[in-house]
Amino acid sequence: xxxxxxxxxxxxxxxxxxxxxxxxxxxxxxxxxxxxxxxxxxxxxxxxxxxxxxxxxxxxxxxxxxxxxxxxxxxxxxxxxxxxxxxxxxxxxxxxxxxxxxxxxxxxxxxxxxxxxxxxxxxxxxxxxxxxxxxxxxxxxxxxxxxxxxxxxxxxxxxxxxxxxxxxxxxxxxxxxxxxxxxxxxxxxxxxxxxxxxxxxxxxxxxxxxxxxxxxxxxxxxxxxxxxxxxxxxxxxxxxxxxxxxxxxxxxxxxxxxxxxxxxxxxxxxxxxxxxxxxxxxxxxxxxxxxxxxxxxxxxxxxxxxxxxxxxxxxxxxxxxxxxxxxxxxxxxxxxxxxxxxxxxxxxxxxxxxxxxxxxxxxxxxxxxxxxxxxxxxxxxxxxxxxxxxxxxxxxxxxxxxxxxxxxxxxxxxxxxxxxxxxxxxxxxxxxxxxxxxxxxxxxxxxxxxxxxxxxxxxxxxxxxxxxxxxxxxxxxxxxxxxxxxxxxxxxxxxxxxxxxxxxxxxxxxxxxxxxx
Numbered sequence: 001x002x003x004x005x006x007x008x009x010x011x012x013x014x015x016x017x018x019x020x021x022x023x024x025x026x027x028x029x030x031x032x033x034x035x036x037x038x039x040x041x042x043x044x045x046x047x048x049x050x051x052x053x054x055x056x057x058x059x060x061x062x063x064x065x066x067x068x069x070x071x072x073x074x075x076x077x078x079x080x081x082x083x084x085x086x087x088x089x090x091x092x093x094x095x096x097x098x099x100x101x102x103x104x105x106x107x108x109x110x111x112x113x114x115x116x117x118x119x120x121x122x123x124x125x126x127x128x129x130x131x132x133x134x135x136x137x138x139x140x141x142x143x144x145x146x147x148x149x150x151x152x153x154x155x156x157x158x159x160x161x162x163x164x165x166x167x168x169x170x171x172x173x174x175x176x177x178x179x180x181x182x183x184x185x186x187x188x189x190x191x192x193x194x195x196x197x198x199x200x201x202x203x204x205x206x207x208x209x210x211x212x213x214x215x216x217x218x219x220x221x222x223x224x225x226x227x228x229x230x231x232x233x234x235x236x237x238x239x240x241x242x243x244x245x246x247x248x249x250x251x252x253x254x255x256x257x258x259x260x261x262x263x264x265x266x267x268x269x270x271x272x273x274x275x276x277x278x279x280x281x282x283x284x285x286x287x288x289x290x291x292x293x294x295x296x297x298x299x300x301x302x303x304x305x306x307x308x309x310x311x312x313x314x315x316x317x318x319x320x321x322x323x324x325x326x327x328x329x330x331x332x333x334x335x336x337x338x339x340x341x342x343x344x345x346x347x348x349x350x351x352x353x354x355x356x357x358x359x360x361x362x363x364x365x366x367x368x369x370x371x372x373x374x375x376x377x378x379x380x381x382x383x384x385x386x387x388x389x390x391x392x393x394x395x396x397x398x399x400x401x402x403x404x405x406x407x408x409x410x411x412x413x414x415x416x417x418x419x420x421x422x423x424x425x426x427x428x429x430x431x432x433x434x435x436x437x438x439x440x441x442x443x444x445x446x447x448x449x450x451x452x453x454x455x456x457x458x459x460x461x462x463x464x465x466x467x468x469x470x471x472x473x474x475x476x477x478x479x480x481x482x483x484x485x486x487x488x489x490x491x492x493x494x495x496x497x498x499x500x501x502x503x504x505x506x507x508x509x510x511x512x513x514x515x516x517x
Contacts, residue, residue: 005073006301007064009105011040011083011139012270013211014057014063017298018073018112025295025306033067035060036266039085040139044164047484050085057093059099065101077301078105081113082140082161084485091456091488095163104384107485109459110141110157116300118145118152123303124295125234130204135273135281136296137161137212142190146200154198158190162212165273173254173269180250183273187280195284206287209296212274213237213288215264217292218243222262233294239282246275256435323402327371329396334378340458344371347465348451351475352444354467358501359443369444372414376452392416392429410444411436417445418452422496446496450475450505453489463512472504473497478512 004027009014018031037057043049068076078097082089085107086101094105108116117136121127128148134145140161146154165349169175169183195201214232221229229235230423249257249272257268263269274398282290331341348369379390403411413430417423423442425431430438454462454477468474477487487507494505 003073003075004302005076005303006298007061007070007078007103007105008298008301009039009057009078009080009084011043011081011141011161012038013139014060014064015298016068018068018071019302021302021306027302029237033064036418038139038163040121040161040163042167043087043169044140044159045082045088047088049083049089049093051322053098054093057222058096058253061097061101061103072347076103076306079297079301080105080107081297082110082157082159082164085109085457086140086482086484088484088488091485091492094485102385103131107457107480108455109461110143111155111481112202112459113141113297114145114155114157116297116304117143117209118147118155118300119293119303120149120214120300121145121209121293121299122147122149124299125207125293127293128204131202131390132205132207133203133210133285134293135213135278135283135516136209137277137289138210139270142277142402144194146198146203153200156194156197157419158194160187160190160273160277160294162267162270162273162277165276166269170272173257177274183276184280187276188284189288191277191280191284196404203285203287206282206285206290207293208237208278208290209293211264212267212271213278213290214273214276214290214294215262215267215271216242216245219260219262221314228262231294232292235292237292238289240278242275242279242282246272246279249275273444278461312369323367323371323407324374325402326401326403329375330394330400331374331378334381336375336377336380337458340455341374341377343455343460344376344448345370347454347462348373348447351451351464351467354465355447355469355473355501361440361443363443365440368410368414368440369447371403371411372418372444373448373451376415376418376448378415386420388416388419390488391395392419405454406437409433410441413441414444414448415497417441418448419493422499425451434459442496443500446500449493449495450490450497451491453491454486456485456489458484472506473501474506474508477507477509480512481508483509488511491500 002021004019006017011037013034016033017029019027019029021027037060041058043055086333097103097105120133121134131146131148136143138161142158142160144156170179217235217237218229220237352366352369375395378394379387382390392412423430461479461481462477464478464482466476491506498505
């Protein structure tokens with residue numbers, strides 16, 4: 001048996017669940033904690049997390065991490081969603097969390113959020129034979145997932161979160177008729193586009209997760225029965241009741257809303273946008289009611305963790321090149337994130353090839369860069385703190401067949417400098433290299449630092465890079481989603497690159513079309 005704490009840093013609330021994973025690969029929740037921090041207040045207008053909301057969230061996170069560790073939960077998985085994902089200073093916030101709590105937070109994409117939510121739902125309620133549409137209304141985004149008992153078919157993230165809609169469409173309470181027409185247009189347009197992109201057009205049922213839907217169900221049940229909802233899971237809400245509540249909320253002042261039995265005072269400004277989203281989704285999907293599920297992303301993270309560890313390391317594919325095969329073998333033994341490592345290697349090699357006119361290095365150096373990129377995160381196997389130094393140690397002291405002593409020295413040094421300090425003669429490991437190889441390490445580490453920054457969230461949002469060499473160097477990134485975190489990290493890692501190539505580097509992003517689900 002093992003213990004796992006999951007922390008979900010949402011736009012509206014921060015949640016933590018403490019779970020015990022059982023020998024049969026099931027789990028039980030031992031405790032839950034929640035604080036409605038409203039981290040995302042104002043972020044969608046300013047593209048920045050406010051100092052006040054970050055301070056508030058940090059205080060909550062310090063408390064939760066301390067609580068988890070006091071209860072014996074050393075393994076903590078933390079994810080952050082829409083507000084952090086879209087904020088230009090989201091990277092600074094993640095760094096602050098690491099510095100002040102030791103917690104390494106994974107910023108997940110909207111599509112990954114939808115996948116994890118569906119995973120939580122699929123393993124918590126019995127899905128029907130036909131396709132099910134799952135909706136989770138958060139503060140910043142709405143996740144839609146289509147799937148069945150077999151698994152996920154489509155996943156999509158829409159910028160229709162309740163805080164976002166309240167700030168952008170209905171800043172006044174009660175809203176004017178024109179404001180209601182505006183929110184209706186925005187919500188309908190986004191949902192129609194999303195449903196139109198799905199191959200599946202008809203749904204057996206709609207399942208709603210999250211506190212927004214739960215509070216709507218609570219209000220509706222109290223209005224009808226005078227009693228509290230006995231349990232949220234599997235409760236049913238009808239479209240006519242959502243319409244009725246939406247009408248009342250749209251006409252009500254803050255004071256009148258607070259008098260509505262069951263309405264959570266902390267949702268007094270966000271429950272109306274949530275009812276609009278649910279009502280439009282039911283109307284456009286042709287359904288007359290929805291079912292609640294009280295499991296979502298946090299449970300999805302736990303199931304995902306169990307699956308990844310139960311399966312263990314995937315069987316190695318046949319890799320023709322002996323040296324590359326052994327490098328990947330070391331990365332797998334150290335449980336490095338393989339998808340991220342290989343994507344960083346691809347980006348680094350692309351940067352190498354496009355800057356060859358300046359650095360004039362050859363195939364041997366290109367191979368060194370690839371190996372260092374594949375291995376750059378193996379140090380996490382020892383400790384996340386100063387993992388770059390642990391990476392150097394592991395590469396130096398692992399027997400990687402096919403690599404010479406010189407290969408090992410160079411690869412270990414390149415990987416060691418993928419973050420933090422720049423190569424310097426005061427570092428014994430770097431100083432012991434001959435000047436020729438010191439130059440090589442500086443060049444290749446400068447490329448690796450940027451490549452690693454460009455996959456900061458580990459979701460391959462930067463599909464490709466295009467380098468323009470001139471008086472300044474421009475690195476144009478081709479993006480498949482919100483990649484503020486990647487661009488922030490790459491800019492922060494460009495110091496060595498600018499030193500090596502003796503020019504300022506500029507980053508730009510172009511959103512590229514991706515294949516529909």
